[in-house]
Amino acid sequence: MNYSLIFATEGFGLNLNLFETNILNLAVVAFGLYKFLPNFLGSMLERRRSAILQDLKDAEDRLSEASISLKQAKEDLASAEKKAEQIRKDCKERAEAIRLESEKRTVVEMARVKQSAASDLNSEAARVSDQLRKEAARLAIEKALSSLSGSLDEKAQDKFLRQSIKNIGDN
Numbered sequence: 001m002n003y004s005l006i007f008a009t010e011g012f013g014l015n016l017n018l019f020e021t022n023i024l025n026l027a028v029v030a031f032g033l034y035k036f037l038p039n040f041l042g043s044m045l046e047r048r049r050s051a052i053l054q055d056l057k058d059a060e061d062r063l064s065e066a067s068i069s070l071k072q073a074k075e076d077l078a079s080a081e082k083k084a085e086q087i088r089k090d091c092k093e094r095a096e097a098i099r100l101e102s103e104k105r106t107v108v109e110m111a112r113v114k115q116s117a118a119s120d121l122n123s124e125a126a127r128v129s130d131q132l133r134k135e136a137a138r139l140a141i142e143k144a145l146s147s148l149s150g151s152l153d154e155k156a157q158d159k160f161l162r163q164s165i166k167n168i169g170d171n
Contacts, residue, residue, distance in 0.1 A: 137168065 141164055145157075 144164075145161070
């Protein structure tokens, strides 16, 4: 008689034969998994957990360092912008000072040139005036001598000529 099927009906039945159904094998495997798997999987899971926590800690440290570096870079940028603005301001002030100094030198040079030209003009005017006076005096003397030569005798002409030369020498 086949004890393998109890309550067998048309397609469904329960097999209670321990060797046929591998219940013992399953029990041994389940017991082995219950006894050894937690230690094996537990240590693997613990190592993985530790590695993940270490990676998270490293990532947090890098984020912290990056935040500090970013803050420092922003401060450096602000400082550089401030310095660049100060340099621009100083350059504008220096350019304005150079422009004003150049204008001042130009005005001084123009005044010097004008003064030199006025001095040259005055000296030339004085020279021409002196030359004209001498020429006028010479012409006046010649005219006087020519008009006097017919009316004065030789002695009077000689006296008049000496007197005229003496007067010219005194001037």
